[in-house]
Amino acid sequence: xxxxxxxxxxxxxxxxxxxxxxxxxxxxxxxxxxxxxxxxxxxxxxxxxxxxxxxxxxxxxxxxxxxxxxxxxxxxxxxxxxxxxxxxxxxxxxxxxxxxxxxxxxxxxxxxxxxxxxxxxxxxxxxxxxxxxxxxxxxxxxxxxxxxxxxxxxxxxxxxxxxxxxxxxxxxxxxxxxxxxxxxxxxxxxxxxxxxxxxxxxxxxxxxxxxxxxxxxxxxxxxxxxxxxxxxxxxxxxxxxxxxxxxxxxxxxxxxxxxxxxxxxxxxxxxxxxxxxxxxxxxxxxxxxxxxxxxxxxxxxxxxxxxxxxxxxxxxxxxxxxxxxxxxxxxxxxxxxxxxxxxxxxxxxxxxxxxxxxxxxxxxxxxxxxxxxxxxxxxxxxxxxxxxxxxxxxxxxxxxxxxxxxxxxxxxxxxxxxxxxxxxxxxxxxxxxxxxxxxxxxxxxxxxxxxxxxxxxxxxxxxxxxxxxxxxxxxxxxxxxxxxxxxxxxxxxxxxxxxxxxxxxxxxxxxxxxxxxxxxxxxxxxxxxxxxxxxxxxxxxxxxxxxxxxxxxxxxxxxxxxxxxxxxxxxxxxxxxxxxxxxxxxxxxxxxxxxxxxxxxxx
Amino acid sequence: xxxxxxxxxxxxxxxxxxxxxxxxxxxxxxxxxxxxxxxxxxxxxxxxxxxxxxxxxxxxxxxxxxxxxxxxxxxxxxxxxxxxxxxxxxxxxxxxxxxxxxxxxxxxxxxxxxxxxxxxxxxxxxxxxxxxxxxxxxxxxxxxxxxxxxxxxxxxxxxxxxxxxxxxxxxxxxxxxxxxxxxxxxxxxxxxxxxxxxxxxxxxxxxxxxxxxxxxxxxxxxxxxxxxxxxxxxxxxxxxxxxxxxxxxxxxxxxxxxxxxxxxxxxxxxxxxxxxxxxxxxxxxxxxxxxxxxxxxxxxxxxxxxxxxxxxxxxxxxxxxxxxxxxxxxxxxxxxxxxxxxxxxxxxxxxxxxxxxxxxxxxxxxxxxx
Numbered sequence: 001x002x003x004x005x006x007x008x009x010x011x012x013x014x015x016x017x018x019x020x021x022x023x024x025x026x027x028x029x030x031x032x033x034x035x036x037x038x039x040x041x042x043x044x045x046x047x048x049x050x051x052x053x054x055x056x057x058x059x060x061x062x063x064x065x066x067x068x069x070x071x072x073x074x075x076x077x078x079x080x081x082x083x084x085x086x087x088x089x090x091x092x093x094x095x096x097x098x099x100x101x102x103x104x105x106x107x108x109x110x111x112x113x114x115x116x117x118x119x120x121x122x123x124x125x126x127x128x129x130x131x132x133x134x135x136x137x138x139x140x141x142x143x144x145x146x147x148x149x150x151x152x153x154x155x156x157x158x159x160x161x162x163x164x165x166x167x168x169x170x171x172x173x174x175x176x177x178x179x180x181x182x183x184x185x186x187x188x189x190x191x192x193x194x195x196x197x198x199x200x201x202x203x204x205x206x207x208x209x210x211x212x213x214x215x216x217x218x219x220x221x222x223x224x225x226x227x228x229x230x231x232x233x234x235x236x237x238x239x240x241x242x243x244x245x246x247x248x249x250x251x252x253x254x255x256x257x258x259x260x261x262x263x264x265x266x267x268x269x270x271x272x273x274x275x276x277x278x279x280x281x282x283x284x285x286x287x288x289x290x291x292x293x294x295x296x297x298x299x300x301x302x303x304x305x306x307x308x309x310x311x312x313x314x315x316x317x318x319x320x321x322x323x324x325x326x327x328x329x330x331x332x333x334x335x336x337x338x339x340x341x342x343x344x345x346x347x348x349x350x351x352x353x354x355x356x357x358x359x360x361x362x363x364x365x366x367x368x369x370x371x372x373x374x375x376x377x378x379x380x381x382x383x384x385x386x387x388x389x390x391x392x393x394x395x396x397x398x399x400x401x402x403x404x405x406x407x408x409x410x411x412x413x414x415x416x417x418x419x420x421x422x423x424x425x426x427x428x429x430x431x432x433x434x435x436x437x438x439x440x441x442x443x444x445x446x447x448x449x450x451x452x453x454x455x456x457x458x459x460x461x462x463x464x465x466x467x468x469x470x471x472x473x474x475x476x477x478x479x480x481x482x483x484x485x486x487x488x489x490x491x492x493x494x495x496x497x498x499x500x501x502x503x504x505x506x507x508x509x510x511x512x513x514x515x516x517x518x519x520x521x522x523x524x525x526x527x528x529x530x531x532x533x534x535x536x537x538x539x540x541x542x543x544x545x546x547x548x549x550x551x552x553x554x555x556x557x558x559x560x561x562x563x564x565x566x567x568x569x570x571x572x573x574x575x576x577x578x579x580x581x582x583x584x585x586x587x588x589x590x591x592x593x594x595x596x597x598x599x600x601x602x603x
Numbered sequence: 604x605x606x607x608x609x610x611x612x613x614x615x616x617x618x619x620x621x622x623x624x625x626x627x628x629x630x631x632x633x634x635x636x637x638x639x640x641x642x643x644x645x646x647x648x649x650x651x652x653x654x655x656x657x658x659x660x661x662x663x664x665x666x667x668x669x670x671x672x673x674x675x676x677x678x679x680x681x682x683x684x685x686x687x688x689x690x691x692x693x694x695x696x697x698x699x700x701x702x703x704x705x706x707x708x709x710x711x712x713x714x715x716x717x718x719x720x721x722x723x724x725x726x727x728x729x730x731x732x733x734x735x736x737x738x739x740x741x742x743x744x745x746x747x748x749x750x751x752x753x754x755x756x757x758x759x760x761x762x763x764x765x766x767x768x769x770x771x772x773x774x775x776x777x778x779x780x781x782x783x784x785x786x787x788x789x790x791x792x793x794x795x796x797x798x799x800x801x802x803x804x805x806x807x808x809x810x811x812x813x814x815x816x817x818x819x820x821x822x823x824x825x826x827x828x829x830x831x832x833x834x835x836x837x838x839x840x841x842x843x844x845x846x847x848x849x850x851x852x853x854x855x856x857x858x859x860x861x862x863x864x865x866x867x868x869x870x871x872x873x874x875x876x877x878x879x880x881x882x883x884x885x886x887x888x889x890x891x892x893x894x895x896x897x898x899x900x901x902x903x904x905x906x907x908x909x910x911x912x913x914x915x916x917x918x919x920x921x922x923x924x925x926x927x928x929x930x931x932x933x934x935x936x937x938x939x940x941x942x943x944x945x946x947x948x949x950x951x952x953x954x955x956x957x958x959x960x961x962x963x964x965x966x967x968x969x970x971x972x973x
Contacts, residue, residue: 524813526943526962526965546814548813548962548965549813549814549817549961549962550813550816550817550820550961550962551961551962551963551964551965552837552960552961552962552963552964553837553911553963553964554793554794554795554796554838555791555793555837555838556837556853556907556908556911557850557853558615558852558853558859558861558867558868558869559615559617559861559866559867561867561869561874561904561907561908562867562874562876562894564907565903565904565907568907568964568967568968568971569971571964571968572968572971572972575968
């Protein structure tokens with residue numbers, strides 16, 4: 001295919017505005033997928049993605065389109081993940097395109113993710129085609145939506161297609177605009193190879209597969225290639241495209257989007273954002289924008305059944321093959337036994353991994369509250385990196401502690417500025433600046449401890465702005481703070497998995513909330529259980545779980561036996577899911593209870 | 604199990620008709636219609652004939668539902684069906700709902716040798732009676748007890764409930780006093796359990812908090828003891844020698860016949876459950892669902908039932924039935940529970956301690972693991 005007939009684009013949208021539905025229609029209308037093979041939201045491969053309505057792993061498909069001008073075009077549609085945890089991945093997949101189709105739901109108008117995604121696309125110099133979706137709905141307001149896009153984002157919407165992705169109405173017009181408005185890829189086919197790696201995944205038979213966009217030059221099977229950031233070199237054994245089934249090709253030309261395989265054993269060699277070049281004739285420098293992604297959030301993962309430790313290790317091994325940003329190492333807890341300390345990009349990443357472990361690998365997990373990495377400077381001058389509160393040394397040995405701060409940019413409409421500032425202040429945020437972006441839109445910048453962001457910041461932001469705010473943040477370094485380890489004692493015994501590192505000024509408040517929460521979560525047992533929060537042996541909050549006085553079947557006669565026995569079996573199952581720590585049985589939710597603290601703080 | 608080869612000595616018959624439906628009830632019940640009850644009687648007759656029941660039953664228990672929901676003629680026909688087997692009964696109980704007992708029905712009961720009545724008083728509080736969906740008043744209960752005594756049925760048990768929504772310690776205690784004033788020989792005390800598929804569950808009613816429930820229970824044990832009623836089972840209290848023979852058979856894990864729609868029975872290492880659908884029962888009264896009881900099931904169930912008795916479970920009977928001492932299957936649980944002072948051995952019986960008795964489920968869960 002001639003380079004001038006290639007169009008590389010992605011679809012961007014706020015959640016539920018119809019991104020995946022439009023992708024499905026495009027696949028159908030370009031005869032890429034027959035209606036028979038069509039399942040809803042084809043690009044969202046994973047069960048979890050389809051269920052949560054979010055895209056986690058990227059996907060790219062090639063389609064051929066016979067345009068109204070009589071020519072044949074080759075479309076590469078690149079799917080993008082939709083969450084701040086993965087904003088780097090999003091930016092790399094956008095970087096692989098020349099244009100973006102911006103889908104806006106005409107029943108809802110411009111929303112937070114509409115903005116965030118649009119700005120990301122503009123950052124990558126993409127041509128944006130606004131599309132007004134769901135015009136077949138009774139409450140559709142296409143004109144209002146158009147005006148909003150023009151006012152808020154500043155995109156000309158005079159010829160924006162009014163479509164229904166559901167029925168296919170006017171989707172043809174979208175395809176035509178992709179041809180006419182999005183530029184063809186520019187690169188020089190004869191230049192040294194520069195291909196952007198925008199995703200990778202592991203195939204059990206062929207090793208790691210890298211998804212690439214060829215920016216300059218070309219590559220073919222048999223070439224020796226080098227990943228410029230990691231330095232890893234491989235021979236290209238296979239190359240191909242997806243449509244969406246895999247099709248092998250001999251050469252990926254300048255402007256093409258495709259995949260390569262080369263018996264690559266480790267996903268660590270294939271980093272998203274890296275540049276692939278030829279070993280024999282390397283490019284002078286890599287493409288701009290590479291960043292090594294490091295975990296920001298850590299938590300302990302333990303099998304609730306100790307016998308499943310090996311299964312958990314196998315599952316993590318397998319997940320890591322596909323996910324270079326997942327890190328883990330074995331750790332032990334007095335309370336929970338053998339498990340792993342795992343590092344994630346953010347809270348959603350953590351949720352997704354936990355859910356996949358439970359669903360795809362059928363593991364029953366206990367997760368401890370997430371933590372960031374603290375820098376603990378000891379009196380002897382050494383510094384420890386602590387990602388597990390239980391590992392925090394004794395206060396007497398500590399000189400001072402530093403915690404990571406982020407610069408958080410929050411895009412928010414006028415009406416919610418106060419609410420957002422309130423939230424940031426509550427989260428120990430330091431106000432930096434506020435900028436009016438468009439009429440009614442503002443960008444507020446705060447410096448906030450990362451530990452405050454990872455707890456429940458995102459959920460809270462959403463609820464206090466009705467979903468209209470969007471958040472982006474970047475690490476800006478470590479700062480000294482008055483941080484202490486708070487231990488939780490049950491029946492006088494500290495439970496290591498419940499310890500948290502917190503700011504001293506918040507200790508009392510959090511201590512009381514956690515102890516009260518634990519009192520709610522831990523069922524009454526045969527003896528009274530004191531629940532205490534303590535800093536360095538000094539108790540700052542306490543409550544009691546009263547002893548169980550009565551637990552007996554109200555009545556049990558001959559005809560009741562089988563039913564009542566089932567009831568007892570249910571009680572036994574409930575007990576089994578609890579962890580015995582010393583003499584106290586603790587339900588799994590208790591280990592996440594420290595997270596709920598801020599909910600209660602405001603009541 | 605040695606008693607398995609013999610036919611049961613105990614018979615339960617379920618009358619699934621009610622004149623109205625109570626808010627907390629998840630037992631098998633159907634609203635009474637005369638013509639449906641006639642067809643049901645025919646089905647019961649068929650089932651009893653086919654069962655080849657032994658003629659020298661020790662106890663019969665007519666439960667429900669509401670046995671007295673039947674009209675006089677139907678009640679007579681029902682009891683006539685049982686006559687061939689009940690001649691040597693030492694205890695013949697019928698459940699009575701206060702609003703449905705008449706002099707005529709009492710005459711019929713007595714004529715067929717019914718010698719014990721279990722009366723569903725539930726509470727003496729008129730407001731709570733209405734909340735429960737009961738159609739009777741406290742005055743009805745008083746009248747019912749009088750009728751029964753007039754006709755020579757003086758072994759009377761009263762059912763009471765506690766932990767009812769809106770019930771207070773005061774109203775509960777005065778109900779208890781009212782019950783005692785009627786001089787029953789036996790009392791059953793049930794804390795409200797809100798089961799799914801009940802009106803209460805749908806309405807979102809809740810029983811009282813655990814502490815109040817425990818307070819009420821403990822108050823009841825104390826007050827009843829003061830009046831000479833001793834607790835012989837988790838929910839049952841009586842004057843000396845007035846334990847329910849029939850119910851004790853359940854707690855001693857004996858075999859028993861279960862007759863009619865909604866009833867379950869246990870014979871010869873098999874449990875059977877009748878359909879709860881009246882229509883299906885009338886179509887085929889002998890259609891039951893069987894569950895084979897494995898030795899491990901029976902060992903557990905014997906303990907589960909036996910520990911409800913104050914006296915406890917007969918360890919010798921256990922050994923006789925299973926050919927091994929309880930330690931063989933439950934060594935771990937026994938040792939643990941004895942060490943925690945939840946269980947103790949006394950006079951050849953395994954029994955719950957005062958502490959263990961009120962939290963029996965915690966003990967039984969240990970035995971589920973063997």
